[in-house]
Amino acid sequence: MATLNVSVVAADHEVWSGDAEMVVARTVEGQIGILAGHEPMLAILAGGEVRITLPGGEKLTADADGGFLSVDGDMVQIVASQAQLV
Amino acid sequence: MGAQLRVYRQKIKSAQTTKKITRAMELISASRIGKAQARAAASSPYSDALTRAVGAVASHSSVDHVLTTEPETISRAAIVIFTSDRGLAGAFNSQVLRQAEELAELLRDEGKDVTWYLVGRKAVGYFSFRQRAFERSWVGGTDNPEFATAQEIAEELLADFGDEAAGGVGEIHLIFNHFVSRITQEPLVRRLLPLSIVEASADDSAEVYPLYEFEPDAETVLDALLPAYIESRIFNAMLDSSASKHAATQKAMKSATDNADKLIRDYTRLANNARQAEITQQISEIVGGADALSSSAQD
Numbered sequence: 001m002a003t004l005n006v007s008v009v010a011a012d013h014e015v016w017s018g019d020a021e022m023v024v025a026r027t028v029e030g031q032i033g034i035l036a037g038h039e040p041m042l043a044i045l046a047g048g049e050v051r052i053t054l055p056g057g058e059k060l061t062a063d064a065d066g067g068f069l070s071v072d073g074d075m076v077q078i079v080a081s082q083a084q085l086v
Numbered sequence: 087m088g089a090q091l092r093v094y095r096q097k098i099k100s101a102q103t104t105k106k107i108t109r110a111m112e113l114i115s116a117s118r119i120g121k122a123q124a125r126a127a128a129s130s131p132y133s134d135a136l137t138r139a140v141g142a143v144a145s146h147s148s149v150d151h152v153l154t155t156e157p158e159t160i161s162r163a164a165i166v167i168f169t170s171d172r173g174l175a176g177a178f179n180s181q182v183l184r185q186a187e188e189l190a191e192l193l194r195d196e197g198k199d200v201t202w203y204l205v206g207r208k209a210v211g212y213f214s215f216r217q218r219a220f221e222r223s224w225v226g227g228t229d230n231p232e233f234a235t236a237q238e239i240a241e242e243l244l245a246d247f248g249d250e251a252a253g254g255v256g257e258i259h260l261i262f263n264h265f266v267s268r269i270t271q272e273p274l275v276r277r278l279l280p281l282s283i284v285e286a287s288a289d290d291s292a293e294v295y296p297l298y299e300f301e302p303d304a305e306t307v308l309d310a311l312l313p314a315y316i317e318s319r320i321f322n323a324m325l326d327s328s329a330s331k332h333a334a335t336q337k338a339m340k341s342a343t344d345n346a347d348k349l350i351r352d353y354t355r356l357a358n359n360a361r362q363a364e365i366t367q368q369i370s371e372i373v374g375g376a377d378a379l380s381s382s383a384q385d
Contacts, residue, residue: 007131009131009132009135010132011132011233011236011317011321012125012128012129012132012233013128013129013131014128014131014132027301028301028302028306029301029302032301040296040297040298040299041298041299041300041301042139042142042143042298042299042301042307043301043307044301044306044307044310068139068307068311068314070135070139070142070298072296077135079132079139081132081233081237081314081317
């Protein structure tokens with residue numbers, strides 16, 4: 001199964017990047033889950049957590065307050081001025 | 087010891103002490119350049135992502151935003167100067183201040199009033215010495231810029247930007263030192279606002295953005311992205327300026343160390359000369375005295 005290439009970016013450094021199976025985030029419109037092959041999208045995050053499921057099934061949680069999410073091909077970028085892994 | 091010799095020895099000692107200090111400062115700056123460059127590189131994924139996103143929104147919708155619309159007439163302009171908190175960096179601060187004066191001159195010729203925003207103690211010193219007014223200043227921490235400071239500056243600028251009738255400014259320029267290499271840093275002028283977003287044209291080299299889905303909609307996305315984009319532009323300017331500052335300090339301190347070396351060498355020669363002259367004089371005095379004694383004994 002195809003994987004997503006995810007990067008979590010903060011203002012002064014790249015917090016995390018790697019392959020993932022699924023990304024779940026909450027946008028201003030509601031919760032959204034992204035799998036490989038998602039259509040290109042730009043969404044404003046409504047704060048809170050972004051959950052990243054790694055190919056092994058392991059789960060990562062990132063805190064990205066007041067940022068945005070962009071999906072382009074299988075590249076997912078979670079961008080926020082303050083972001084860190086929890 | 088003769089007076090002359092003592093004076094030279096004092097001068098040598100003082101040059102040696104200065105040399106120790108400048109040498110230490112040179113080494114410190116050299117190590118900080120690397121750190122500052124690494125920070126600039128670390129922040130580039132963020133600014134790249136923002137630039138891409140803003141470009142994508144702008145190219146796929148004809149959204150008019152207050153930050154991107156060019157007003158028909160501009161009568162007030164703001165200049166943000168990025169200097170350092172401390173000197174000892176050669177032409178670093180003076181070249182950026184000179185550039186700012188030139189820009190202000192140009193803007194005044196176009197019939198615009200200029201207001202100033204200052205970053206770094208050196209710019210504040212320059213302005214208060216000349217008793218000139220400025221809107222706001224941020225001092226401290228230019229050696230190691232914090233993102234929070236960039237956010238604060240962006241917030242202030244965005245609040246002042248806009249309606250000229252209400253006392254806002256119509257355009258904002260940034261002036262900062264750009265790090266070209268460890269040898270060269272040049273002052274750079276960038277217009278921050280109104281933003282000129284390069285539309286994806288028919289140009290083949292331009293990146294073609296995929297058809298994005300916007301959530302909730304393009305206007306809201308742009309609304310949220312543009313302030314972040316401006317913050318990141320300001321943060322980049324601060325990082326660039328701090329890397330340049332360290333490079334300029336290193337260069338200035340290197341030439342100061344070299345000059346101290348030259349002084350020490352010159353004064354050592356003079357001191358040797360003086361010592362030799364003293365010895366010669368003492369010998370001739372002894373010989374003269376002995377001659378006088380032996381001639382008086384024969385009598």
